[in-house]
Amino acid sequence: MSRTRTSSPRRPVSPTAAVVTALLLLAAVAVAAGCLGAAIAQSALSAVAAPPASASDQTSGVSVVEPGGALGAPGRTESQPVGQASRLGLADGLLPGGVTVFDSGYPAVANLDPDLLQTLQAAVTTGGLDLYVTSGWRSEAYQKQLLADAIDTYGSEAEAARWVAPADKSLHVAGQAVDLTGDGALEWLAEHGSAFGLCQIYDNEPWHYELRLNAPAEGCPSRYPDASWDPRLR
Numbered sequence: 171m172s173r174t175r176t177s178s179p180r181r182p183v184s185p186t187a188a189v190v191t192a193l194l195l196l197a198a199v200a201v202a203a204g205c206l207g208a209a210i211a212q213s214a215l216s217a218v219a220a221p222p223a224s225a226s227d228q229t230s231g232v233s234v235v236e237p238g239g240a241l242g243a244p245g246r247t248e249s250q251p252v253g254q255a256s257r258l259g260l261a262d263g264l265l266p267g268g269v270t271v272f273d274s275g276y277p278a279v280a281n282l283d284p285d286l287l288q289t290l291q292a293a294v295t296t297g298g299l300d301l302y303v304t305s306g307w308r309s310e311a312y313q314k315q316l317l318a319d320a321i322d323t324y325g326s327e328a329e330a331a332r333w334v335a336p337a338d339k340s341l342h343v344a345g346q347a348v349d350l351t352g353d354g355a356l357e358w359l360a361e362h363g364s365a366f367g368l369c370q371i372y373d374n375e376p377w378h379y380e381l382r383l384n385a386p387a388e389g390c391p392s393r394y395p396d397a398s399w400d401p402r403l404r
């Protein structure tokens with residue numbers, strides 16, 4: 171009696187438990203496989219398209235662009251670059267994270283003005299800098315996309331002009347400007363860059379540097395509050 175009482179309620183339980191366990195295992199395997207597949211698909215994608223999460227030291231986003239998000243300013247969403255930006259790639263000057271001024275395999279670096287690039291390399295070597303390029307040379311298509319994104323983000327062409335130049339005027343498109351990041355590197359450049367001819371141009375973009383050949387002798391020129399004040403961009 172006591173045997174049937176104890177065993178009979180349990181007997182149906184353990185097969186059920188076994189089935190449940192088996193199902194859970196199957197589900198776990200399926201989930202793991204799904205994640206792996208997604209991860210593979212994603213890495214394949216990022217290898218082809220542009221790696222976005224790079225310039226995330228300030229905001230991330232279409233890191234593709236300026237450090238501080240593509241636009242170097244807060245308030246940027248990541249929803250924009252679905253259409254045209256998704257067709258942009260390394261050949262347009264997009265960059266993954268961790269690219270240095272010595273990584274000339276990237277068009278964004280290779281297409282920089284040679285004097286600017288060599289000066290940057292000299293500064294990095296001299297200062298022992300942990301310096302990375304978040305954006306250098308850009309194609310016109312890339313610059314146009316950035317401007318369109320900025321207008322979307324800021325709601326007006328006037329506000330966007332404080333952060334992004336038109337493609338036909340951009341110093342990035344001309345290969346004469348570079349956006350940089352790195353632990354302590356920007357602070358070092360702010361202090362010593364002018365001795366090399368490397369100058370910050372805009373107050374609101376501490377990462378944007380250009381070459382000023384007179385700077386070693388005369389110091390860097392006074393900065394514009396932002397790009398909209400720059401007569402070269404009009």
Ligand SMILES: [Zn+2]
Nearest residue numbers: 347348349378
């Ligand atoms: Zn810039």
